[in-house]
Amino acid sequence: MEHRDHPRVAGGDRDGRDFAKRHLVNPVLLRLLGDVRGRRVLDAGCGNGYFSRMLAQRGAHVVGVEPTDVMVTFARERETELGQGVAYVQADLARLPDLGDPFDAVVCSMVLMAIPDWRPAMRACVAALRPGGVFVFAVVHPAFERLLPTWREHGEYRVRRYLDEYEIDGPTGTDFHRPISAYLNELASLGCHLREFAEPGLDLAAVDPETPGHDGYVHLPNFLIVGAER
């Protein structure tokens, strides 16, 4: 993901301007969450809070959870400016304080693949939901993690290690590769029902001709987005 305009708050672009989020991730997250008006929604690992703000704009009652000082500070500053009623809680998902009533929906976007010991975080997301509540998470697609640079170099995707678990160094920190089955089997073990497994591709018309390899997004999915129900 790119965070060129606001490197200080890397971990989420300032207001959803990031190309991949805007075209590939956010529309699917919003569709899977459905109508959030009047709904209590947890943004788990909210970063600088840009998606919390999008949800609040759509009428949700949002709680954002984020462990890092710099992100929470930025998110709270924006809340002071905008007065959307988003509550930001500084916490690790694996050690959540009491957040009050159960949530109608939990969204966890681009977070789980950034956590080495991710299972407690996913468990906390599901535990925060009311029965029948919706859990939506997005990760970098484990089969196509280095899509843009690989496509740029080879004009196709190449992968050597899929089944192992390993670290991936990226521009904004370390991510952790694990196969798709790890995420889906954990979800099943938590008693969730899969609603949709989305692998969004880019419309040809949206390809940026100035970005070499960008057409790779048309043919292969760089993100895996899952909608489930508790």
Ligand SMILES: C[S@@+](CC[C@H](N)C(=O)[O-])C[C@H]1O[C@@H](n2cnc3c(N)ncnc32)[C@H](O)[C@@H]1O
């Ligand atoms: C790539 S950013 C995504 C942020 C935001 N969800 C977005 O889409 O812009 C990953 C975020 O996960 C947060 N994070 C990492 N480990 C976490 C944990 N154990 N509990 C909660 N958040 C965590 C990081 O601080 C960071 O803000």
